[in-house]
Amino acid sequence: MASLYFKNGVLKYWRKNAPNAIAFEEKSEIKKILLLKFNEPVQPIAVQIAVLIGNIARYDCPQEWIELVPTLVEVVQNNDLLVQHRGLLVLLQVVKVLSSKRLQRDRIHFEELTTKLYDFILNLWDVFTQLFYTNIQGQAALEMCAANLEKAIISLRILKKLTIYGVPGPHLSPKCMLFIRVVFQRLKELLDCRLRVKQIDKQQNVSKNLTEQVEKFIIKHMKFLNLFFETHPASFVEFIPAAFNFSFHYVFHEGTNLIFEDNVITFPNFAIQCLNLIKGILSHSLINVDGDKEQIINKAKNEFFTPERLSYIFEKIIMHYFLLTSEEFELWDSDPESYVLDEGGDSWKYNLRSCTEAFYMILFQKYSPMLIVELQKFISKSQSITLTESSNISDLLIKDSIYNATGLAVFNLFDEINFDEWFTQQLLEELKFKTHNFRIIRKRIIWLIGRWTGVRFSKSLRPEVYRACVELLQPSEDLAVRLTASKTLKNIMDDFEFDAEQFLEFLEPVIALLFSLLKESNECDTKMTVLYVMSFIIEKMSMSIKLEVESLIQYLPMLWEESREHDMLRCAIISTLLQIIKALYEIPTPEPIVAFIYQIIKMSTNINEPSHVYLLDEGLELWLIVVQYSKAMNNDLLKLCDNLLPLIEQSSNNLRTCLAITETYSFLCPEVFLPSYGKDIIKTCHYLLSDLRAEGVIVIYRLFLTILRVARKYSIELLRPYLVEVFRKYYEHEGFLQINQIYLQMIARVLILDQVTFSMILTEMGIPDALEKILTTWLNDMPIVGRSHEKKLLALALTSLITVSNDIIFDNFSSIMTNISETLNDITNEDEQSGAKVEFLILADDNEDEIGMIMHGYGFIDTENLQNETPHYDRCRKVCLQDPIHVIVLKDYLQSQLIALKSSIGAERYQTLLSRIDLQILKELSDFVSLGVQFPI
Known part of the structure; x- marks a missing residue:
């Protein structure tokens, strides 16, 4: 606890400008004491102290702590093994911290530090590694082996930071190039050593701790090579042939017996690093390389990836790496939901199957002409394998592997394979086999169909796929197959060729089956996935959906209660409710469900609820939709507004949505909402104006x-x-x-x-x-006002002013009439039949297109609601139809105002006012109104 508090205190108070910062004299004393003792016996405390010294080094090294690095070098050379280890541990943290600083001045300092330390650390790495070899060969005590191995690992970690971040041009440094070259040889020796260590562990019947440490050391070397290539690709060019040959030798040759046993890979993390190294070189665009290096790169690729080797690699991938393993079958049987979980993201960095698939796709992308031919051979082979209920599982695994390879490469195959024919003549038949082992094929085929749908698949065959999905979603089917079928269904519907009419007959059974799948799922991620598929279908079929979804709606409150610990699942529930409301707003919703929806909105938008942090965005969106689709105000709906004011006060990213909700309430029932909440909301909004x-x-x-x-x-x-x-x-x-x-x-x-x-x-x-x-x-x-409706509003207001008996109005009368005249010209069109001037802003009740466009221009509705009328649409429509802009004919109003003006001020003064107006403006005005006087125009 003391070490933790000490470390946290330094983080908080060491900076010079920190509140209550540590005094300079106290800092000097702390640094002095920290460099006096390196024999902490407890490893976790030693780690905390090392991190503490590293944090201080971030602020003070090198200018204000010049003695730090020389002291650490001296400590590492100490004969006391514990002191030596602790010194290395601290040096690692110091180098790690200093290498992370990115200002130009700090990078120069780190490069200077690297120049001083590089040879020393390189020698340490070599010495400790050789000592470990000697210990293993001499059958020394395991504690001694482990200690030297640990020091070699720490030395390598320091060396990695120095090489990657401390050497600006590694290819210009002979020491760096020597180090990279030695790494490949060292890896071969360590892989041999790994086998000997495994034998020692078996003979002495001890834990696999030493084997795990050796494997960790190997992986550290491989990660260094990958990071070095990513950071300094141009400096890695000369090692590309060695990287290709090394990785190929260990990953694709089972005969080496270093990472394979009985044709089963025993060191998957090493294989992942090797494959990622090849993939990285293949996919990386090497920029800023001269012509000679570019030739070296191309030559290395051409010499390595020959047609024969590509064919060999391709066969190994399909016949070995893509085959389902016993571990995968165990996971499938014990936890099918985790088995079908889409890992995505960076899973290729740690999962062998994901890594192999990523490597395969890069390989296919770079060498598609050759690999298409190879894949077609395997597809023909799979088509020649006739399956029966009693087929051997090896045949099923091979087919599964080939189908997987085909699905991953769909975007390269759409012109090469007639998938429609393959689907109708073979795949549909193979889906009919219902024995337990055939779940492998059923799952893979329905996945393959989902992959092909977005590439090339006849619209006429879509109903067959829907039928197959319905069959595979049955409760009697394997859970992993059902989950895969649900995802495929979503992929098929999320396509520009999707026809809602084709899917209509499958809609009700699909919703029922997905609902059943939702209830049977246990994992939060699975429930979210199925809910997403259901809400997507409801959204996609919203114009056609007529089914009764009461069972789903009734299940959601129970699911909400079960998901107390899973806020992301609750977000998915809210999104599903939102789609249901949009799709089924014309169908009366049961009172308990309405209360449930209000409860969700209340909880997710209450800033005093801890979960509102996760639910607020979805909760506000649901709230907005509920108010828009409500046909009348009720007390419960109004009571939700208690949450509105605190949210507006926060002035967060959700302010726009909160104001949209306020506006929607104002349309719904202004006579109730505004007296209750309007005053406080407007006061708060006014207060926020100064900060926005x-x-x-x-x-x-x-x-x-x-x-x-x-x-x-x-x-x-x-x-x-x-x-x-x-x-x-x-x-x-x-x-x-x-x-x-x-x-x-x-x-x-x-x-x-x-x-x-x-x-x-x-x-x-x-x-x-x-x-x-x-x-x-x-x-x-x-x-300069651009919008016609805004210009007319201003013209109407000006027209209302001309009867006001005020000298300022009379003095500006000419300009007022000029602006009104220009507005009349802007907002009127000539009737084709009568030739009369007609104002296009006057709305008739049956002119729906113009009303919709005007409401959209005001921001009352969005384009989605414009296409799908809602109660909110009707309310906005009513307001527009009653707005003076769209009710009052400007020329008629102007005519009445001119008559009133002439009557109030007299004909003589009226004529004097008109005489100040430009003759051209008077002529334009006379096209709209009768001025009541004669002018020589």
Whole structure:
């Protein structure tokens, strides 16, 4: 505990600028004491102290701890074996830490350190390795063997860091090149030594600890070669022939008897490293190499990968590495869910089958013409093997291996193999065998079909595949086969040629069978996979689905309870619910399920629940969809909003979704939602404005605009405390153009809704020229407004102003009429039949396409909802149809306002106002309205 606390304290307080940092004098004393004692007897404590010294070295080495490395070199040369080991352990941690620093200055320091240490560490590695050989040959005590081997391993780890990160051009360093060359020879010696150590372990009947250490040492060498190639590919060029021959010799020659016993590989981790080395060389694009090195590379590949050797490697892969092993059968029988789990990712780094498959695909990619011919031979061989219920398992394993090789190479074979014919004439027949051993073939064939579907597979044969999947999903079938069939089903449906009508007859049985599979699965990952397949099918068939999924919905609450410890499974459940709601919103949902959905939303969006960290994104998405698809407000749905305000206050990445939920509630029932939660939400949003970037500010003000649309009377009262700031910000006219345009839209909305409030706000600003400055800026900004509906909103507000008896309005009358005229020209089209001017923003109830486009332009709906109408769509539609922009005909409103203006100010002053307008503008206006006076136009 003391060593741990000491280490953590250094991490926290050693930096000079850390709060309560350790004083310089105290640091000096600590460093002095740490270098006095290297005989800690307990290994875990020694490791912690070594890590501690490494952490200090990160901050102080080399400038402020010059004596560290010389002291460690001296300690490593000590005759006391324990002191020597502890010194090496500390040196490893110091080198490890210093090699990880990436600033140019630090890299130069590490290169200087490497120059000083390289020969010394290289010699240590060689000496300790030779001592280990001598100990084994002289049958020394196992403790002595293990001690020298451990020191050799630590020396190699230090050497690896120095070589990879401390030598900028290894090919320019004779010592580095010698080291790489010796590594290949050392590996051969260690593989021979491994066999002798295994014999010693058997004879002395002791644990395999020493054998495991030898194997660890071998793997460390192989990992070093792989990392060296990845980091310094140009420096590795001269070793490519040796790497090819070495790896090929040990991986594909069972006769060497070094990693094989009775044709079974006994050292898979070594084989993985060898295969990864060949694969890395084949797949790596060696850049910045001169012409000579490029010729060496190509020559090495051509000389090694001859047609004969490729054929040999290909046969070994299929007839050995791709065959299922006894260990795989044991896993299949004991834990079929783990057996079919898709490891993916970096599994090729540690799993022999994944590694071999990755190597095979690279090989096929690089030498496809030759390997296609080889594979076709094996496919012909598999087709010649006639299977019966009593077929030998070896025939099944060979077929499985060939089918696997074919499936992995599908993208190279689509022009070479008639899969439709193969499927109908052979594969379908082989799927019919139901004996236990034939599960191998059934699983592989249905996997192969899934691979081929995305490449080339006749649409007319899809129903046969669906039928086969239904058969393989039956509860009587092997669990691994059922899980594979479910994944294949998803792959087939996730294809651009998928036809929902073809699948319709299989929909109900497939859902029922997947539901049964879901209940029988035990592992969280398996349940997630099956749930994903089910939700994908529901989403894909949402336009056609009419089946009763009550059994699935009833099962989900039970599954939710069982998954308390599996938050990712709960995420999958939420995603499935989301798809069900989208697909089946027209079907009444049972009350218990509605309550269950509300419970999920409440828990996953409650910031006081620990699991909300994992569930929040899916929970918010579900919440949004539930509100959008709800036909009416209820108390439980409204009560969920208790979670909304704390989420908005966090101002996190989910703010946009939270505001979308707020907006959707406002459409659903503004008269209930806004009085209950609107005031606090708007207050919080206003508070956040000062901390948000322009994008966030726009999102919040767009919410305010929506509230002005959906609750015209109440919205003014709700937003009243913050409108003065909006007016003032537009008066100042600073910041982004887009934000200023939103301010202007809010001002226009207020003016249209309530001129008294508009006037009061101007008075509250306390600025004498507020109206004049705002109006002038408005008239200057209006020509650059791009959207027709926004421009019309501003024109309507200006039109409402022209009857106001105010000198500022009269002074700007000409500019007001000019902007209104330009807007009329922008928003009207000429009727083809009558030739009359028709405003296209006026919405008729039956003009669905235009309504949908306008709602999408406002951001009320997305394109998905545009195609699939929902209750939210209907509510947005209603708001649009009642909006002044789409109800009031601008030219008619302008005509009535001009008549009112003439009546209120008299004909003489009215004519004076019109005389200030440009004659061309008057002519354009006269096309829309009657001006009531004659002008010599």
